[in-house]
Amino acid sequence: MNNTCVLVTCPMFTYLEQELETRFNLIKLWDHSSSKAEFFNNYSSSIKAVVGNTKVGADAKLIDSLPNLEIVASYSVGLDKIDLDKCKQRGIKVTNTPDVLTDDVADLAIGLALAVLRKVCVCDQFVRSGNWISGDFGLATKFSGKSVGIVGLGRIGSAIAKRAEAFQCPISYHSRSKKPNTNYKYYSNIVDLAANCEILVVACALTEETHHIVNRKVIDALGPKGFLINIARGAHVDEPELVSALLEGRLGGAGLDVFENEPEPPEQLFALDNVVLVPHVGSDTGETSKAMADLVISNLEAHFKGKPLLTPVI
Amino acid sequence: MATKETDNQQQRSSQELPVVLVNRLPSFRLPSKPPFEDDLLSHFHLLDPHDSPEPYDSFLSRHASSIRALITVGTTPVTAEFLNLLPCLGLVVGTSAGLDHIDLPACRSRGIAVTNASSAFSEDVADCAVGLLIDVLRRISSADRFVRGRMWPAKKEYPLGFKLRGKRVGIVGLGSIGSEVATRLSAFDCSIAYSSRKKKPSVPFPFYANVGDLASNSDVLILCCALTEETTHIVNKDVMIALGKQGVIINVGRGYLIDEKELVQCLLRGEIGGAGLDVFENEPNVPKELLGLDNVVLSPHRAVMTPESFEALLQLTVANLKAFFSNKPLLSVVSNE
Numbered sequence: 001m002n003n004t005c006v007l008v009t010c011p012m013f014t015y016l017e018q019e020l021e022t023r024f025n026l027i028k029l030w031d032h033s034s035s036k037a038e039f040f041n042n043y044s045s046s047i048k049a050v051v052g053n054t055k056v057g058a059d060a061k062l063i064d065s066l067p068n069l070e071i072v073a074s075y076s077v078g079l080d081k082i083d084l085d086k087c088k089q090r091g092i093k094v095t096n097t098p099d100v101l102t103d104d105v106a107d108l109a110i111g112l113a114l115a116v117l118r119k120v121c122v123c124d125q126f127v128r129s130g131n132w133i134s135g136d137f138g139l140a141t142k143f144s145g146k147s148v149g150i151v152g153l154g155r156i157g158s159a160i161a162k163r164a165e166a167f168q169c170p171i172s173y174h175s176r177s178k179k180p181n182t183n184y185k186y187y188s189n190i191v192d193l194a195a196n197c198e199i200l201v202v203a204c205a206l207t208e209e210t211h212h213i214v215n216r217k218v219i220d221a222l223g224p225k226g227f228l229i230n231i232a233r234g235a236h237v238d239e240p241e242l243v244s245a246l247l248e249g250r251l252g253g254a255g256l257d258v259f260e261n262e263p264e265p266p267e268q269l270f271a272l273d274n275v276v277l278v279p280h281v282g283s284d285t286g287e288t289s290k291a292m293a294d295l296v297i298s299n300l301e302a303h304f305k306g307k308p309l310l311t312p313v314i
Numbered sequence: 315m316a317t318k319e320t321d322n323q324q325q326r327s328s329q330e331l332p333v334v335l336v337n338r339l340p341s342f343r344l345p346s347k348p349p350f351e352d353d354l355l356s357h358f359h360l361l362d363p364h365d366s367p368e369p370y371d372s373f374l375s376r377h378a379s380s381i382r383a384l385i386t387v388g389t390t391p392v393t394a395e396f397l398n399l400l401p402c403l404g405l406v407v408g409t410s411a412g413l414d415h416i417d418l419p420a421c422r423s424r425g426i427a428v429t430n431a432s433s434a435f436s437e438d439v440a441d442c443a444v445g446l447l448i449d450v451l452r453r454i455s456s457a458d459r460f461v462r463g464r465m466w467p468a469k470k471e472y473p474l475g476f477k478l479r480g481k482r483v484g485i486v487g488l489g490s491i492g493s494e495v496a497t498r499l500s501a502f503d504c505s506i507a508y509s510s511r512k513k514k515p516s517v518p519f520p521f522y523a524n525v526g527d528l529a530s531n532s533d534v535l536i537l538c539c540a541l542t543e544e545t546t547h548i549v550n551k552d553v554m555i556a557l558g559k560q561g562v563i564i565n566v567g568r569g570y571l572i573d574e575k576e577l578v579q580c581l582l583r584g585e586i587g588g589a590g591l592d593v594f595e596n597e598p599n600v601p602k603e604l605l606g607l608d609n610v611v612l613s614p615h616r617a618v619m620t621p622e623s624f625e626a627l628l629q630l631t632v633a634n635l636k637a638f639f640s641n642k643p644l645l646s647v648v649s650n651e
Contacts, residue, residue: 011471103477103478103479103502103503104452104477104478104479107448107452107477107478107479107502108448108452108454110444110448110502111445111448111449111452111454112454114441114444114445114448114449115445115449115454115455115458118441118442118445118616118620119616120445120446120449120454120455120611120613121449121454121455121458121459123612123613123614123616124449124455124611124612124613125455125459126614127600127605127612127613127614128605128612132597132598132600132614133598133599136614137614137616137619139619139620139621140616140619140620141620141621141622142437142438142441142620142621142622142623143441143445144437144438144440144441145437145622162501163498163501163502165501166497166498166500166501166502167437167441167498168437262466263466263467264466264467265461265466267464270461270462270464276454276458277457277458277461277462278454278457278458278461278472279457279460279461279471279472281452281453281457281472281475284472284474284475285451285452285474285475285476285477286474286475286476286477287476287477288477289474
């Protein structure tokens with residue numbers, strides 16, 4: 001196995017790279033960025049596995065250039081950066097990292113909601129800048145009891161719902177189809193969901209259908225007293241519409257972990273008090289990063305030993 | 315609010331309404347929110363010495379014999395000396411979550427009932443505690459500064475945070491606020507233990523009589539207890555060392571629950587992992603060493619500051635006063651434990 005060539009697409013997590021290096025012949029795509037042609041001449045036919053993530057995955061171009069690719073192991077649960085159709089056609093296996101990151105992402109969703117409604121970051125800045133000496137801060141908005149609408153009631157959406165329920169938040173959701181075994185109110189139309197909740201949380205997978213699923217209509221339905229929390233993908237939200245709604249006061253506030261063009265969120269948001277912006281850290285805890293890395297390694301080892309994959313997608 | 319007409323109406327009908335003294339420091343005001351403020355004013359004749367041109371002492375002594383109840387605004391003190399000026403007083407209505415500004419033994423010895431407002435605030439304070447905890451562990455405020463400071467494109471990555479699930483949370487004081495914190499953090503799959511004056515038999519969580527033992531067995535300490543002589547500096551250096559280098563302290567109680575100088579030193583030396591603080595020993599002054607730390611989240615004593623809290627507070631205030639004047643059981647009386 002030590003001779004097996006594994007390509008990692010971009011810097012992800014030092015521990016992951018170290019573990020891959022002890023087991024495989026690890027090739028770092030970014031080491032060869034100046035000499036791409038030469039790189040592909042030398043390595044392309046020996047690469048059997050690709051480890052990608054939410055920044056750089058495995059698109060059609062990359063897959064086409066690797067004739068002996070057998071498996072794509074994604075250091076993420078989201079699959080939007082992998083050309084799944086191409087993988088299916090070529091018989092390439094795909095694995096991801098579900099479950100191990102569910103709690104952290106759900107925790108961040110609630111943390112962002114609390115931060116936006118209770119103005120935690122603004123208050124922190126108020127104290128740090130010395131303004132408390134001159135006068136009191138104003139009022140914030142209560143979180144407990146606010147109605148929460150979740151877009152996508154998968155693992156992460158359900159975990160968010162469970163947490164919000166402990167705050168007495170009534171829960172409703174929108175997804176492709178109604179889920180059995182849940183008492184939460186279902187809306188087949190996302191605009192209706194937005195019109196009937198105070199905090200809208202995006203927690204679904206990014207696909208062609210869900211691209212810009214949060215558009216002007218949804219934002220208007222959520223309204224000046226509504227809040228948007230996005231821990232899914234930037235492309236779920238029509239970002240220019242979101243920005244103008246926030247600037248014009250047509251939306252109450254937003255907590256955002258993801259943006260259409262990372263690492264460059266819209267700068268017009270930087271001066272706003274009713275937004276909280278974090279740099280795609282949904283699963284970024286030491287514990288979860290390690291668990292995700294271990295899962296990538298285990299899937300690769302299983303594949304090359306001819307054993308069943310732990311978390312196959314296809 | 316007041317017009318000449320309403321003033322006259324008030325004067326005519328106020329003769330029949332029970333008298334309630336508003337005890338406040340000049341810079342404090344009762345939170346006002348119609349329709350509840352109207353409810354208060356339509357049922358009670360409020361006397362506010364600071365709204366009168368008459369000197370404070372003379373106003374008070376002139377009305378003393380009719381004052382059976384008072385509302386104390388925020389942390390306006392109710393001292394034994396003050397109580398001595400009100401021989402007919404039977405009720406002190408607190409409007410703050412804490413009670414450390416009220417001389418409870420003096421009230422007890424005079425047979426004066428005291429009601430507190432923590433049930434009006436407990437959800438908001440619990441939300442604040444959880445919000446601070448997630449912020450400290452996941453570095454939310456710090457990351458927000460990172461993004462707004464335009465550092466993301468250059469630095470590409472942000473330091474990893476800490477997972478909340480599975481953390482052992484030790485709650486100091488399991489009253490209405492502590493219980494709400496426990497309910498919330500249970501849903502995040504934290505394990506809960508607590509310390510309080512006495513073990514609560516109906517509570518499923520492990521009890522520690524000693525805060526130091528609680529700290530030894532916890533990753534997070536959340537302070538939700540009242541400030542009394544016994545609880546002053548209850549979180550001292552030993553407790554912080556017991557909590558450990560990855561430990562996090564959240565304080566939504568009172569600043570003096572923690573030895574603040576020691577807290578600063580422990581944070582600077584890395585003896586504890588982080589802190590989320592809504593209260594301080596000498597508000598609005600915050601130790602300047604904290605202002606530059608990324609593993610600390612600071613809040614200007616805002617845990618109760620939502621419009622919803624104030625609505626709940628006024629409702630509770632009106633309900634307690636109505637109960638008192640009709641000889642019915644008070645809603646949130648402070649027990650004599």
